Amino acid sequence: MRAVIGAVGVVVGLFGAWFLLTRQDLDQLVGAATWLVVGVVLHDGVLAGATLLLGAVALRLLPRAARAPAVVAFVVLGSVTLLAVPVLGRFGERSDNATLLDRDYTAGWLVLALLTVAAVVVASVLRSRRATRRGPLR
Amino acid sequence: MVRRAGRAVKVPTEADFPSRLRSAAVTARVGMWLGICFTICFATGLISHYAQNHSQPIPFPTSPSWGYRVTQGLHVITGTASVPLLLVKLWTVYPRLFVRPPKGLRKLLLEVLERGSIAVLVAGAIFQLASGLANSSQWYPWSFSFRATHYAIAWITIGALLVHIAVKLPIIRGALTSDVEDTTYDRPTATRPGVLSRRGLLRTTWVAAGVAVLATAGSTVPILRKVSVFGVRSGDGPAGIPINKSAAAAKVAPAAMSGDYRFSVAYGDEERSFTRDELLAMEQRTETLPIACVEGWSASGTWSGVRVRDLLDLVGGPSGSDVLVVSLQESGPYRETVLQGNFADDDRTLLALALEGEPLALDHGYPARLIAPNRPGVLQTKWVTRLEVSA
Numbered sequence: 001m002r003a004v005i006g007a008v009g010v011v012v013g014l015f016g017a018w019f020l021l022t023r024q025d026l027d028q029l030v031g032a033a034t035w036l037v038v039g040v041v042l043h044d045g046v047l048a049g050a051t052l053l054l055g056a057v058a059l060r061l062l063p064r065a066a067r068a069p070a071v072v073a074f075v076v077l078g079s080v081t082l083l084a085v086p087v088l089g090r091f092g093e094r095s096d097n098a099t100l101l102d103r104d105y106t107a108g109w110l111v112l113a114l115l116t117v118a119a120v121v122v123a124s125v126l127r128s129r130r131a132t133r134r135g136p137l138r
Numbered sequence: 139m140v141r142r143a144g145r146a147v148k149v150p151t152e153a154d155f156p157s158r159l160r161s162a163a164v165t166a167r168v169g170m171w172l173g174i175c176f177t178i179c180f181a182t183g184l185i186s187h188y189a190q191n192h193s194q195p196i197p198f199p200t201s202p203s204w205g206y207r208v209t210q211g212l213h214v215i216t217g218t219a220s221v222p223l224l225l226v227k228l229w230t231v232y233p234r235l236f237v238r239p240p241k242g243l244r245k246l247l248l249e250v251l252e253r254g255s256i257a258v259l260v261a262g263a264i265f266q267l268a269s270g271l272a273n274s275s276q277w278y279p280w281s282f283s284f285r286a287t288h289y290a291i292a293w294i295t296i297g298a299l300l301v302h303i304a305v306k307l308p309i310i311r312g313a314l315t316s317d318v319e320d321t322t323y324d325r326p327t328a329t330r331p332g333v334l335s336r337r338g339l340l341r342t343t344w345v346a347a348g349v350a351v352l353a354t355a356g357s358t359v360p361i362l363r364k365v366s367v368f369g370v371r372s373g374d375g376p377a378g379i380p381i382n383k384s385a386a387a388a389k390v391a392p393a394a395m396s397g398d399y400r401f402s403v404a405y406g407d408e409e410r411s412f413t414r415d416e417l418l419a420m421e422q423r424t425e426t427l428p429i430a431c432v433e434g435w436s437a438s439g440t441w442s443g444v445r446v447r448d449l450l451d452l453v454g455g456p457s458g459s460d461v462l463v464v465s466l467q468e469s470g471p472y473r474e475t476v477l478q479g480n481f482a483d484d485d486r487t488l489l490a491l492a493l494e495g496e497p498l499a500l501d502h503g504y505p506a507r508l509i510a511p512n513r514p515g516v517l518q519t520k521w522v523t524r525l526e527v528s529a
Contacts, residue, residue, distance in 0.1 A: 006304035013258070013297020020290035024283055031281035032265075032291075039264035040257070047225075048232055059333075067333045075339075076346040079222035080353055083271055084368040092276035096387050097501075099371060099380035100276060108367025112353070 051078075065128035069120040077116045084109065152325060155233035159332035159339050162323035165230040166313035168343055172223040173299065175216040179266070180296050182213035186432060187289050189514050192476045200484040203511030204438075207430035210514070211358035214434025217270045218354050222346035224263055226339070233325065255301045262295030274433045275370050357435035371435045376499035379429060379437045382515060385500045390521045393466040399505050401489070405527035408453040414505040418491060420444045425486045431515035441509045443490035446482055446525070455527035457483050463508055464524035475519050481510045489522060 021029065054074070062070055086092065087105045094100060189198050189206060199205065240249055266288065273284055303310065309323050316322065318336045334342065356366025356373070363373050371380045385391045393399070402411040423445050430436035450461065458479040467473045481487055487510040491498060498504040503520030510518065 002304045002307050005307070006301050009297045009300025009302075009304060011297070012300060013294050016290045016293025016295075016297060019293060020287065023286040023290070028282040028287075032287045035269065035280060035282075036261040036265050036291075039268055040261045043228065043260070043264055044232075044235060048229070051229070068338065071333050072338075072342045072345070075222065075226065075342045076349055079225050079346045080350050080368075082225070083218060083221040083267075083350055084353070086272050086275035086277050087368050087370060089277075091272075091279070094276070094384070094387065096384040097381055099375040100382075101370060102372050102374060102380075103367065103369065105368060108353075112349075112367060 047082075063124070063128070065131060066120065066124035069123035069127070072123075073116045073120045077113060080112070081109065150236050152233045152237050153327040154236070156327055156330040157332045158321070158324065158328050158330060159334065159336060160230045160233055160325075160328055161321070161336065162230075162309055163313045163316070163318045163320055164336050164339060165227055166310050167318065167340055168223055168227045168230065169310070170314065171344075171347075172220055172227055173303070175220045175223060176263070176296065176299060178216040179213055179220070180292055182209040182216075183289070183292050185209045186213060186514065187285070190285070190432070190517065194478055197478060197480045198512070200481055200486070200511045200513075203427050203486065204430075205512045206514055207358070207428045207436040207438075210430055210432060210434055211355070211436060214270070214274055214358070215351055215355050217267060218350050219347040220263075221267055221271075222343060222350055224267065226343045226346075228260065233328070252305055255298050255305070259295060259298035259302050262291050262298060265291050266295055274435075276433065358430075360437075369435075370433065373437055375437075376502055377439065377494040377496055379439050379493065379502065380435060381501045382431055382433070383520070385504075385521070388465075388467045388470065388521065390466045390468075391500060393523075394500060394504055394521050399466075399523070401506055401523060403449045403453050403455075403525045403527075405450070405453040405455040406529055410452050414491065417444055417489070417506065421448065422491075423485075423488060425488055425509070425511075427486060427509050427511055429509075429515050429518060436515075439493050439509075440495070441488055441490040442492040442495070443488040443506065443509075445485060446477070446487045446489055446508070446510075447485065449489060449525060450482060450527055453527065455482075460528045462524075462526040462528065463519045463522055464526065465519050466521040466523050472516060472519065475517050477508065477510065477517075477525075481513060484511060486511045489525075 020032065024032075058070055058074075059067065081088075084105065087101060087103075088109060090101050090105070092101060186206070186209065188194065239246055269280070269284065269288055272279065273288070278284065313320075313323050318340065332339070352362060352365050353368045354366055354370075356362035356364070356369040357371045360373065363369065373380060375381055385394060400411045400413060401417060402409055404410075421444070422442050424440060424442045426438060426440045428436050428438045446461070447457075450459075455461070459482070460479050461477040461482045463475045463477050465473050465475075477487075487508070489506050490503070490509045491506055493499070493502055498507060503522070506522045507520040508518055508522055
């Protein structure tokens, strides 16, 4: 069973590699390879490192009751912000097409961020009150 | 981990990541949903790729008319939902990046092969999501052909995913059939309780994926328009339909507005030519059909114009023949497109002259455009000047 899945995977992957290498010239392939490598480096090097650093700082600064809400907020707002980079930067904007990227994305982000921060504050206060009633949080 | 400024940075080991949230029990659960999203992305991507091929040995169906709208909408929605899923999944397995290589040639070779397949999978997954998101906002910061590369790397990524599943199958099965707090598959050093529980982290991940979808899907799901603050399009435009390529970008305005504009239809030596007024004097049909773009946005419109089959009949074009559609655009890959026989023969396929009861806007393809059911938007050719039935 596993051998079959693995073998099918290899064949499927090799078809993709053959297709990739036979349809474009060398400059284009170098461009694609650069993107493939840079993506991994940006994630494993920059993004993962920044997350570790931010986590260490937040752990020192935040009161105990705020930590869990802050992690939830970070995962939600962080990942959604990352996937919104193309629209937030408006890189594809064109002066001849008003129907493309026709929202105020910065305002949208601010609303989302404010809602998230408000949720963190509310959840932290609730958790802290519950903790004082029942004794310290674990 | 960073010891002292100016001295070498110590490479972390697995043991430097003691959180028990970084567990296979979490990885397998997030991975399952990521696998489902990638599978939907792959299947809908294949459909989209095939729909854009000139030659279709198996005719791409013309019904349901909203089929491509749904598959391409799903393609972009599942791709978007995959971003939080992939990030959390990679976070849970990040310590494995720092596992020291095993001793012994055979073990080392196996490790190299497995890590190689993981490297391909991670690079492919990040590439597909990043390039897809950029493309959906019409941002093209690359030199390669998007369609060919996104298609090829989709096959590579799915291949690497299958290899990954084959390698990890016992762990996946074990982790998914036991409780999420079970520690059977944990790294021995991963024992420190996290800020969240494992269930808490999983719920957070599902919420993040849900927010990602709600924040973007309004470009194709009309009821979400108000909440999709990161939607690439609000859905506004001339006659309530957005535009992908403007007349200015296609450099067609002078030819399209000229009194010399003629539309012609030809089959062999037989050829007929019409002004726009003459087209308007012919029997007009009205169809409600969506425009659904490869970028994932879509909108439904009510189009009126002359049925393409009626035009082809004027020159005796046999049914089933492919039709070359020629636009006023002077250049570009979509100046000429092939309308496959089954699309040309469908009663709903129109040479549209009006949208929502108003004359077609220049940016929507004035004087005349093609609109067919279940067809990628990029092939709904605008500023049409000629239909040529293949002999």
